[in-house]
Amino acid sequence: MRTPMKIAAMMALNVSFANAKSVFAHYMIGTVDGSTDHAQQDIEGAIAVGFDAFAMNIGAPTADWAKSTVEQLFAAAEGTNFGLFFSFDMLQYSNLGDHITLFNQYRDHPNYFHAGSDGFPVVSSYGGYAEASDWASFKASSDIYLIPNLDDSAPGSGEGGPYYTDPAGQLGAFNDIVDGYFSWESAWPASTGGPTHVSSAGDEAVMEFAHNAGKDYMMGLSSLQYKDMSDTWYRIGEANLPQRMEQILSLQPEFTELITWNDGGESHYIGNLWEEGYDTAPEILEYANMADWPHDAWQPLITSFIAAYRDGKTADQMAPPSGDPIGAMWYRGMLKSCSDNPPNNADSAIDTVNYAIVIPADSTGLKIQVSSGGTVLTTADAHAGLNYAAVPGMVVGPQKVELLNGDGTVLTANSVLDVTAASKCNFNFNVVALS
Numbered sequence: 001m002r003t004p005m006k007i008a009a010m011m012a013l014n015v016s017f018a019n020a021k022s023v024f025a026h027y028m029i030g031t032v033d034g035s036t037d038h039a040q041q042d043i044e045g046a047i048a049v050g051f052d053a054f055a056m057n058i059g060a061p062t063a064d065w066a067k068s069t070v071e072q073l074f075a076a077a078e079g080t081n082f083g084l085f086f087s088f089d090m091l092q093y094s095n096l097g098d099h100i101t102l103f104n105q106y107r108d109h110p111n112y113f114h115a116g117s118d119g120f121p122v123v124s125s126y127g128g129y130a131e132a133s134d135w136a137s138f139k140a141s142s143d144i145y146l147i148p149n150l151d152d153s154a155p156g157s158g159e160g161g162p163y164y165t166d167p168a169g170q171l172g173a174f175n176d177i178v179d180g181y182f183s184w185e186s187a188w189p190a191s192t193g194g195p196t197h198v199s200s201a202g203d204e205a206v207m208e209f210a211h212n213a214g215k216d217y218m219m220g221l222s223s224l225q226y227k228d229m230s231d232t233w234y235r236i237g238e239a240n241l242p243q244r245m246e247q248i249l250s251l252q253p254e255f256t257e258l259i260t261w262n263d264g265g266e267s268h269y270i271g272n273l274w275e276e277g278y279d280t281a282p283e284i285l286e287y288a289n290m291a292d293w294p295h296d297a298w299q300p301l302i303t304s305f306i307a308a309y310r311d312g313k314t315a316d317q318m319a320p321p322s323g324d325p326i327g328a329m330w331y332r333g334m335l336k337s338c339s340d341n342p343p344n345n346a347d348s349a350i351d352t353v354n355y356a357i358v359i360p361a362d363s364t365g366l367k368i369q370v371s372s373g374g375t376v377l378t379t380a381d382a383h384a385g386l387n388y389a390a391v392p393g394m395v396v397g398p399q400k401v402e403l404l405n406g407d408g409t410v411l412t413a414n415s416v417l418d419v420t421a422a423s424k425c426n427f428n429f430n431v432v433a434l435s
Helices: 004-012 038-049 064-077 096-106 129-141 167-174 201-212 240-251 282-286 296-310
Strands: 022-028 053-058 083-089 120-126 145-147 180-182 216-222 225-228 232-235 255-259 326-332 352-359 366-372 375-381 385-392 399-405 408-414 429-433
Touching (some): 053 064, 053 120, 064 083, 064 096, 083 096, 096 129, 167 201, 180 201, 240 385, 296 352, 326 408, 352 366, 366 385, 408 429
Parallel strands (some): 022 053, 022 255, 120 145
Antiparallel strands (some): 399 408
16 A cells, blocks of 8 residues: 555656546557657647546557557656556457556556555556456556446447446446446447437436445547448547537546547547558558548647636636637538448438637627538527537538638638548548637
């Protein structure tokens, strides 16, 4: 057991500890070229957005390339207050012992992230519901703060599984093992075959169960899911990111995890996609790469969200980081009627121009105008805090979102790549900052 004296000594070494309302970014551990400064760029980028730590998704804990990337990230974080902790990917690699071996190499690193009243190193997971006895053994033999994702719902099922509908029945056996619960599938709506919005009902059920058991809760925040590899799928992202922000700010869980910093395979990245990480899956770069589909224009919105979350504010109380309005527009580069390789659940998509804009509290008289193909689709009054919409009626041609003040334009986002009538489907989003 770590004593208060030991904890104080660790804090003097810049060990990262959880603050109230900590926010993490899920980081997929892939190959990072050690001759570059890519790991350094990722750490610096995450710090600039406002994240407290990377949750490092480990799907190959014994692979040399994974160990190299982990080593680079810890080296890049040294001298900062930014944290790193492991998220064991039990669906890719279910041998918990090998995950623990890698964890033990870094658990006392100055930048390993700690949480809880005892200041224990954090361990999370993607999956692991079937390994209850292994988790129990790990917890009994190690001082850790364990907040796994034990959602065993089928991918795409959203809140429909028993994890959300009967958390006591599903998770009761874990209450002596874990310190908190992390939900994954609720970050997007279920794959229903038609348009539907994300809901927080499942989160509310699991969070109530967790709190009644004296445990913490972590909600996932994400933009969309689109994958085009050996299988394909789409889960609606038209307004998912700001909707989810609104839900998290309403429920105020102990932790939030953005899904993800760098998962190009599922298109929900907001950071860098390093090409060396896709040598074994080059098909991903055909629909998700930084040159053609950068997503970093979402970052100022997330910075604003993080500040509001830490302060216990609502979406209407979100404020721009700099004091001036900020925002982004996003849209697909073709209509959902594209016929060449549409993803599973393509019917849930809507041909919309999407935006989120954060307005300062003292602003008045602002309007948001959305155009598609040269035609104005809507003009709406803007209010303080978070404004967002998925505006239907997107057509082939240029897309535009404007923030107007009287007869003048305050900010504009113009499509970099116009919407085309291409038959080849790509449901990843073009994301453009208002400037």
